[in-house]
Amino acid sequence: MIPLSTPNLSGRESEYLQECVTSTFVSSVGPYVNQFEDGVSRLAGADFGVATSSGTTGLHVALVGVGVQSGDLVISPSFTFIATANAISHAGAVPWLIDIDAASWTIDPALVRHELETNCKVVQGRTVHIPSGRRVAAMLPVHVLGIPADIGTLCEIAREWKLPIVVDAAAALGATFADRPIADQPVALSVFSFNGNKTITCGGGGCVVGKDDRLMARVRHLTTTARNGPGYDHDEIGFNYRMTNLQAAVGCAQLENFTDYLAAKIRIKHRYDAAFAGSVYLPFPEPEGRTSACWLSGIVLPDPADADALRERMRHSGIEASSFWKPVHLQAPYAAAPRSGMTVCESLWRRIQTLPCSTHLSEADQSKVISCIVDYFALGKKTG
Numbered sequence: 001m002i003p004l005s006t007p008n009l010s011g012r013e014s015e016y017l018q019e020c021v022t023s024t025f026v027s028s029v030g031p032y033v034n035q036f037e038d039g040v041s042r043l044a045g046a047d048f049g050v051a052t053s054s055g056t057t058g059l060h061v062a063l064v065g066v067g068v069q070s071g072d073l074v075i076s077p078s079f080t081f082i083a084t085a086n087a088i089s090h091a092g093a094v095p096w097l098i099d100i101d102a103a104s105w106t107i108d109p110a111l112v113r114h115e116l117e118t119n120c121k122v123v124q125g126r127t128v129h130i131p132s133g134r135r136v137a138a139m140l141p142v143h144v145l146g147i148p149a150d151i152g153t154l155c156e157i158a159r160e161w162k163l164p165i166v167v168d169a170a171a172a173l174g175a176t177f178a179d180r181p182i183a184d185q186p187v188a189l190s191v192f193s194f195n196g197n198k199t200i201t202c203g204g205g206g207c208v209v210g211k212d213d214r215l216m217a218r219v220r221h222l223t224t225t226a227r228n229g230p231g232y233d234h235d236e237i238g239f240n241y242r243m244t245n246l247q248a249a250v251g252c253a254q255l256e257n258f259t260d261y262l263a264a265k266i267r268i269k270h271r272y273d274a275a276f277a278g279s280v281y282l283p284f285p286e287p288e289g290r291t292s293a294c295w296l297s298g299i300v301l302p303d304p305a306d307a308d309a310l311r312e313r314m315r316h317s318g319i320e321a322s323s324f325w326k327p328v329h330l331q332a333p334y335a336a337a338p339r340s341g342m343t344v345c346e347s348l349w350r351r352i353q354t355l356p357c358s359t360h361l362s363e364a365d366q367s368k369v370i371s372c373i374v375d376y377f378a379l380g381k382k383t384g
């Protein structure tokens with residue numbers, strides 16, 4: 001089977017893990033954790049990093065860090081992995097789900113503005129969502145698949161409505177917006193995931209990055225049970241969300257190869273794009289002025305009915321093929337969440353077919369994937 005995306009562990013992972021065992025630094029204190037935080041924040045264009053046990057816990061603590069409280073609303077796109085919405089729920093808040101813009105697959109800033117203007121009023125310095133009576137506490141845009149959201153426009157809207165922005169940048173390490181690294185932007189915090197299917201992995205893990213030293217100190221404090229000093233003095237309800245030195249050891253080895261792995265992701269996507277150029281299949285977006293980290297490759301089919309048949313054929317040819325994210329507003333736990341119209345993501349999600357794109361995918365295997373899809377298309381044309 002040619003898998004969708006498997007980790008590339010061909011660097012010094014074993015050596016660094018052995019070092020953890022030898023030194024007994026296996027828990028959440030250790031040199032690799034600091035090194036990993038420095039490496040990720042530097043690559044992301046931020047000044048500080050706090051490594052977390054996962055991207056989801058990183059998002060949770062980031063939301064708490066910017067002041068999201070129980071009962072609040074957090075603006076976020078419906079077209080994302082459910083972890084984005086779950087992190088909002090873990091903070092006791094409710095996602096206010098907004099559709100994406102068709103050209104970038106990221107949250108539609110014009111729609112965010114329209115929804116705020118239509119539904120909200122500023123009451124005693126708080127942005128209140130009139131239909132629900134809830135405070136709107138933050139914006140949580142997502143750099144979907146590593147494609148940057150329109151951070152420039154979102155920041156303008158956030159400034160007007162005095163909302164902090166936490167960015168779900170789970171798969172976006174290496175992406176840029178307006179020629180600047182993805183966290184070198186006027187947002188409060190950005191959060192990455194390093195689970196097993198990301199471009200680089202720690203096995204599991206995340207990292208919150210930012211430029212505001214006080215806010216980042218608070219995030220760090222919250223991830224470590226809000227403990228003050230070496231004694232057992234805790235000044236608020238914190239979390240046990242730190243990354244371990246074992247995870248960070250793998251992450252540090254991965255960082256050494258990040259440039260090559262990112263280049264491989266981009267090369268693989270562009271090879272698919274070139275192979276299907278001029279066909280009925282559309283490429284994943286790369287909006288102007290933004291460079292995607294190209295986490296996942298794939299195609300957009302004209303009709304959702306094609307997706308099932310194509311998947312069947314791919315599996316038959318030994319190629320992993322599964323469906324893609326069902327939007328959050330269609331998921332049972334979020335059926336009642338406030339939301340905008342959803343025409344774009346509802347028409348899109350069933351037509352997406354992700355394609356194998358491990359950083360170590362061989363050209364021969366990629367050619368096999370391309371042939372399988374080209375054959376399916378040719379067959380469709382002959383019979384249909």
Ligand SMILES: Cc1ncc(COP(=O)(O)O)c(C=O)c1O
Nearest residue numbers: 054055056081083170193194195
């Ligand atoms: C967009 C998005 N947000 C959040 C997450 C959650 O990250 P983790 O699996 O590290 O908790 C993921 C993971 O794939 C993701 O793709």
